[in-house]
Amino acid sequence: MRRKTLLFLIVFILSFIPSVVFSAPTDIINDPNQMEALIPKVKATLAKDFGIFIRIPVKCYLVKGEELDKVYSGTYRGAEVGLHQYRNGRHEIYIMKGMSEDSFEATLAHELTHAWQVERCVPEQDKVVREGFARWIEYKYLDLIGAYVLANSVKRDADPVYGVGFKKMLELEDKVGAKNMLDKVKNIVSINDIK
Numbered sequence: 701m702r703r704k705t706l707l708f709l710i711v712f713i714l715s716f717i718p719s720v721v722f723s724a725p726t727d728i729i730n731d732p733n734q735m736e737a738l739i740p741k742v743k744a745t746l747a748k749d750f751g752i753f754i755r756i757p758v759k760c761y762l763v764k765g766e767e768l769d770k771v772y773s774g775t776y777r778g779a780e781v782g783l784h785q786y787r788n789g790r791h792e793i794y795i796m797k798g799m800s801e802d803s804f805e806a807t808l809a810h811e812l813t814h815a816w817q818v819e820r821c822v823p824e825q826d827k828v829v830r831e832g833f834a835r836w837i838e839y840k841y842l843d844l845i846g847a848y849v850l851a852n853s854v855k856r857d858a859d860p861v862y863g864v865g866f867k868k869m870l871e872l873e874d875k876v877g878a879k880n881m882l883d884k885v886k887n888i889v890s891i892n893d894i895k
C-alpha cells in the first residue's frame with residue numbers, strides 16, 4: 701500500500717515536469733514589474749557601451765497600443781511602439797505592452813536616446829536626425845545583446861524618416877567611427893548636413 705502511494709506520488713510529480721520544462725519563464729513584457737526590472741540594465745548598457753547618460757529623471761509607462769496613440773501628439777505617424785516626451789521637467793517614456801524582452805530593451809534604448817537628445821543635442825535638430833540616431837542606437841543595442849534577426853529588421857526599414865535617417869547614420873559611422881558618433885550627432889541640425 702505504501703509502495704503504491706509512493707508510486708502514485710512519483711507519477712503525479714513526473715506529470716508536472718513537462719509543463720515546468722517547456723513553459724519557460726515568459727519573455728513577453730506585459731507587467732510593469734517586468735519593465736522596472738529591465739530599466740536599470742538598459743540604462744547601464746547605454747552608459748557603459750554608448751556613453752549615453754541621462755541626468756533628468758525618467759518615468760516609464762507600459763501601455764496598450766491605443767493608449768500610446770492617445771499620448772502621441774506629433775504630426776508624423778510611423779509605426780510607433782514607444783514614445784518619449786519631455787514634460788514638467790522630466791522625461792516620460794511610454795512603451796507598448798506585449799513585446800519580447802529583446803524588443804522591449806531596444807525600444808527603451810531608442811526612447812532613452814530621445815531623452816539624451818533633449819538634454820544634449822541642438823534643439824533645432826530635425827526629426828530625421830533624431831529618429832535616425834535613435835534607430836542607430838537601437839540597432840547597435842540589438843547587435844550587442846545578440847538579437848541579430850531584430851537588428852537586421854532595423855537595417856531593412858525603408859521608412860522615409862526612420863529608415864532614411866538610420867542609413868545616413870551608418871554613413872556617418874563609416875566616416876567618423878562609432879566612438880565619435882555622439883560628439884558629431886549632437887551638433888547636426890539637418891540630415892542634409894551629413895555629406
Ligand SMILES: [Zn+2]
Pocket residue numbers: 810814830831834
Ligand atoms: Zn523615435
